[in-house]
Amino acid sequence: MNPVKVLAIDGPTASGKGTVATRVAEALGWNLLDSGSIYRMVALAAIKRGIGLNDETALIPVAEQLDASFNHGRIILEGEDVSVVVRKEETGNAASKLAALPGVRAALLERQRAFREVPGLVADGRDMASIVFPDAFLKIFMTASAEARAERRYKQLIEKGLSANIDSLVLELRERDLRDASRPVAPLKQGPDSVLLDTTQMGIDEAVQFVLDRAHERLAGKTGN
């Protein structure tokens, strides 16, 4: 058994899980794994090489040999700072396509598990609780309505100086949710041992506090959801 504790936060795109995971990791002084950015980087590397997003045979070595690192909040791919392009909607959509391929997921498994280092790890994604860290001490399934998520994503994109359209964002979110939830391998879904956190009517501070309260309860040996 690995003694390093993992707090898993899974959920659909734009549910706020990335922000909550970052703030919870800061509050606990733990490491952070933004697993979505790894899938996004495989997508960028594949596009750069002209590889199709459903070409599993060609994508597996790209995933296995991905030259990526996280450096003080910057995301570096093959020596290039891709922090902005990695967050683009088209990159997320491309990542969602290749993430449906079992060989690609398998190729990324150990890379994700290597983030489990002392004093602890907060990991966010789709299958953190079900596949990557099934022994996580706390599993959160974070969601919100498609409209609330589209609105948040819209604000994020505009703040970053990227262009966005709210109606097409809602459609894209729904399409991505459907693809992520209906794939046969590691589909996006709430597991029986995950705590539901619906943030449709909740601000980010409240969501962070909810997760920290559950974490402190568990760490103090209390159960309770």
Ligand code: DC
């Ligand atoms: O969380 P995100 O939007 O950055 O993730 C981008 C895509 O990557 C998402 O639509 C599906 C895929 N993904 C995945 O399949 N499993 C993960 N653990 C994280 C992301």
